[in-house]
Amino acid sequence: MAITKFFNEMTADDGSVRAHYAGYAAWLSETPADRIARKRAEADSLFHRYGITFAVYGEESGTERLIPFDIIPRIIPAQEWKSLEAGLRQRVKALNSFIHDIYHDQEILKAGHIPAEQVLNNAQYRPEMQGVNVPCDIYAAIAGVDVVRAGAGEFYVLEDNLRVPSGVSYMLEDRRMMMRLFPELFARHRVAPVEHYPDMLLHTLRSLAPVGVTDPTVVVLTPGAYNSAYFEHAFLAQQMGVELVEGQDLFVSEDQVFMRTTQGPRRVDVIYRRVDDDFLDPKYFRKDSMLGVPGLLDAYRAGRVTVSNAIGTGVADDKSIYPYVPEMIRFYLGEEPILNNVPTxxxxxxxxxxxxxxxxxxxxxxxxxxxxxxxxxxxxxxxxxxxxxxxxxxxxxxxxxxxxxTLALSNCPTFVESGIAPRHLDLRPFVLSGTEVQMVPGGLTRVALREGSLVVNSSQGGGTKDTWVLEA
Amino acid sequence: MLSRTADHLFWMARYMERAENTARILDVTYRLSLLPQNGEEVEAMWSGMLKIMELQDAYLAKHPAYSTEAVLEFMIFDRDNPGSIYRCLRATRENAHAVRGTLTSELWETSNETWLKMRDFTVAKLLESGPGAFFEWVKYRSHLSRGVTIGTMLQDEALRFIRLGTFLERADNTARILEVKYLNLLPGADEEQAHATDYYQWSALLQSVSAFEVYRKVYRDQITPLRVAELLVLRADMPRSLARSMKEVHSNLTRVSNARSAETERLAGELESHLRFGRIERIFEGGFRKYLEDFRDRIFDLGCRISDDFLIPTSS
CATH class of the missing domain: 3.30.1490.270 (Dna Ligase; domain 1)
Structure with a gap:
């Protein structure tokens, strides 16, 4: 399969600017190059000052880098977003049903839709979770689904991230930066707001509190300041107004989780954890983990604390399970999948x-x-x-x-050393599931900055763009 | 609040204050080293300063002799010296980073920016513009950080632990600055009259704690060692004095009080009362240097107690 043509987000095949980019393209052509250069430098210095950085594994410890930020937004028209959103909600609902089923009656396996050994022998399957009931039957409360546009412009789901998906802080900071640098653009466009995401997240987490807890104490559990996504952990805790804790700040006593405070122990009800399953509880998982809380699993299984995302969600976002997601949608929801899977x-x-x-x-x-x-x-x-x-x-x-x-990922004009050139991108929208399923319009757009590269990960030199969903 | 968070806030503030006072001590010693005198006196000055800062051994392990350049490099840039300004600002930033969610974004950015700028300084740049400009910069970054703290932080526990760190550190540091001046006196010498005529030394000391104009305003008279000591030890209206520092330590401590902190609060109150009702003549009768050393021991003890009561409590 030879790749010849890429879908360009801004311009159509005949070279004309797509309608939803018309306003931005006009602004770009009338804005002096030196003003844009100044603004780009300002963005860099602001990101540095804010300390919006990520740590890179394999380099000297404590090395922090900026994720390059591109000022040309990725724009999605309202109509397109509507169907994308419906597809994402559908997908995450089915995935939550699947995880619940796997840890209870395993009907999908009994019906023969997925080979049982594919699931039960998977390293991400946690037998400890078998028969455990979680609030609202929600396992993946926070999902970050990677979507790409390929071929003639259709969307494909590349990956469902259901463990500890990251990147939402960049989505929010990119927007803040764009509004600070180019307020005039927001006067010209009706860009759907995303700033309420932390509120929505807090609402979701509170809605998943253990039964009987009316005013739950929510915390964010981080592996610590040297984790690559530490900025995001601190950011979300601050935006939600909850404590950012490390494993050493928590302890379990009689199946109840407490945090150590200056005024003595205080009960914790909901843990938004950004620590992988393996490290959560040294009593049951990795014995050498310094990041977890001994006995957390006991408290969790006793229904005295909510851990979000649930333990064992990795069984559903594993690449070997991915090919079966369309089947899950049909099986649990009785619907046809709205979004495409990539043939695997x-x-x-x-x-x-x-x-x-x-x-x-x-x-x-x-x-x-x-x-x-x-x-x-x-x-x-x-x-x-x-x-x-x-x-x-x-x-x-x-x-x-x-x-x-190899998908012919769509591309979008991007500032690079030689000027403006097309670069490939993807999109990670975030889906929140509690008593209801909620999303903010858009997500994090990642862009591969090297010419021709299809790998958008920040650890591989990817950058980000603000993502605009235009309101109709 | 989380004990670990309180610990980071406390140390964030202590390291910033330490960076500032280190700049102050270096500044005054550097300026005194420029006064006409022989080389041996200059060496004695630097070695005395390092001794008071408990860094003499670490310095001698790296440098065979005392020279202005070597001491400045050691005290400003040396990455192995935990007391260097470089290390203090790094520790300030690391502690702030660990609790950035608890700080206002302005406060975090201030600390982060200070650190980013510090990394850009070099010995060459420093000597080119003169160390004075650098010491000014450190002081202003500390002023800024304190101003942003008071101007933006909610008046809750977080702010109390920051203030506690600031004033406990300042109490220790001001005592050390005074000790530098008294170090070279022999025990039993008449401390009150010592160097009484040395106007330049006393005025440099006052300037190092931003107290020169204050002294003139308060005493409207010539500079004498006894009054300098009174100003920096007993005057609660002097912001860098021991009395002021202890007053702040005590009041912030009572506001974070918990079930196990009663004895710590009592000790802080006791120390504060001594300063509030003390007379400088009586202090000198017992020996001023000894007084300062005792004071620092008690500050050290308070620091340990605060840590045990609030910052690193044992399980449940």
Whole structure:
């Protein structure tokens, strides 16, 4: 499959500017280049001063970097957002039903829609959660679903992030930055607001409090100041007005979670945790974890504390489960999926492995349990040596990989060293599920800044853009 | 509030205050080193200062002799010296970073910006513009940070622990600044009359704690050691004095009071009362240097107690 043409978010194939970008394009052409250059420099210095940074693993500890911010927004017209939103809500509902089912009656397995061993032998499946009831049957209260536009402009879901999805703080900070730098643009466009996300998140978390708790104490649990997403943890805690805690600040006594305060122990009811399952409770999971709280799982299973997202949600966003999501939508909701899945070859199947090995230069190969753009092969952008290295990995451990056709990701004009050039992007909208499902319009747009690159992850040199959903 | 949060706030404030006072001590010593005198006296001055700051051994491990350049580099830039201004500002920023959600964004940004700027300073730049400009900068960043704290933070527990850190550190540091001056006196020497005629030394000391004009205003007379000591020890209206610092420590402490802090509050109150009702002549009778050392020991003890009562409590 040769990639020849990309969908451009701003301009149509005939070179004309798409209607929803007309206002911005006009502004861009009439604004002097030196003013834009000044504003871009100002944005950089503001991000530095605000300390809106992320830590990079593998570099000297405590190294903080800015995520490059691009001032050309990604604009989505109202109508398009409407169907995207409906598709996302549908998808997350089905995924929550699936996780509930897996940890209870496993009807989808009994019905034969998904091979049982795919789920039950998955490292992300937590037997400790079997039969545990969680408030509102909601497991993934916060989902960040990665969506791309490809081909002639249709949307595909690339990945469902149901464990500890990050990036929402950048969505909010990007908007704040755009409004500060270019207020005139917001006077010209009716951009749907996103600033109420922290309120919505707090509302969602409170709605999931243990039964009988009327005024719940919510906390955000972070691995600490050296975590790559620490900025976001602190940001969300502050915006919600709740405590940002580390594992060492909490303890469990008689199945109740408390935090250590200057006025003695104080009960905690809802934990928005940004710590992976493995590190949550050294009593049950990784024994060497310094980030967790011993006994947390006991309190959780006793229904005395809510942990969000629930323990064991990873079983549903694993790349080996991803191909079955359309089936889940049909099974649990009785609906046809609104959003497309990317065709996926599961290398554990001999015929899929054979196909993958024969078409490596065209495919994207991903580790089933990988995340953050680490450990993947983008066939068309790789050297012969890289492809041959991956071939060896695949033959040695086929069950660890999936392969997908290389999508012709849409692109959007972006400021780069040589001026303005098209760069590929994706979109991560956030779906909040509590007593109701809620979303803010838009999400985080990530852009691959290297020419031709299809990898948008910030750890791989990606940047971000403000995302505008235009109100009709 | 979380004990860990209180701990970070307390130390964030202490390190900022320490950076400021280190700049003050360096500034006064540097200026005194420029007065006409022989090389040995200059060396003695620097070694005395390092001794009071309990950094003499660390310095000598790295430098064979005392020179103005070497001491300035050690006290400003040395990354291995926990007392250097570089390390203090880094620790301020690290503590602020750990609780950035508890701070107003303006306060966090102030601390972050100070640190980013500090990283850009070099010895060469410093010597080019003269160390005085750098010390001014540190003082102003500290003023700014304090102003932003008072001007933007909610008057709740978080602010109390910040203030507690600021004044406990200041009480210790002001005592040290006074000790530098008295260090080279032999025990038993007449402290009251010592260097009485040395106008420049006393005025430099006053300037280092921004008290020169204050002295003139309060005493309307010539500068004498006894009055300088009275101003910096007993005058509660002098913002950098021991009395003022202890008054703030005590009042902030009573406002965060908890079930286990009664004895700590009592000790702070006792120390404050001594300062409030004390007379400088009596203090000198018992030996001023000894008084300052005792005072610092009690400040150290208070710091440990605050830590045990509020900041690192044992489980449940």
């Amino acid at each position: 070859y599961m290398c554990r199947k001999p015929e899929d492995l054979a196909y993958t090995l024969a078409h490596l230069p065209e495919l994207v190969v991903k580790e089933v349990h990988g995340a953050g753009g680490y450990g993947m092969l983008v066939g068309p952008a790789s050297t012969k040596e890289q492809i041959e290295t991956f071939r060896k990995y695949l033959i040695a451990n086929p069950e660890k990989y999936i392969a997908q056709p």
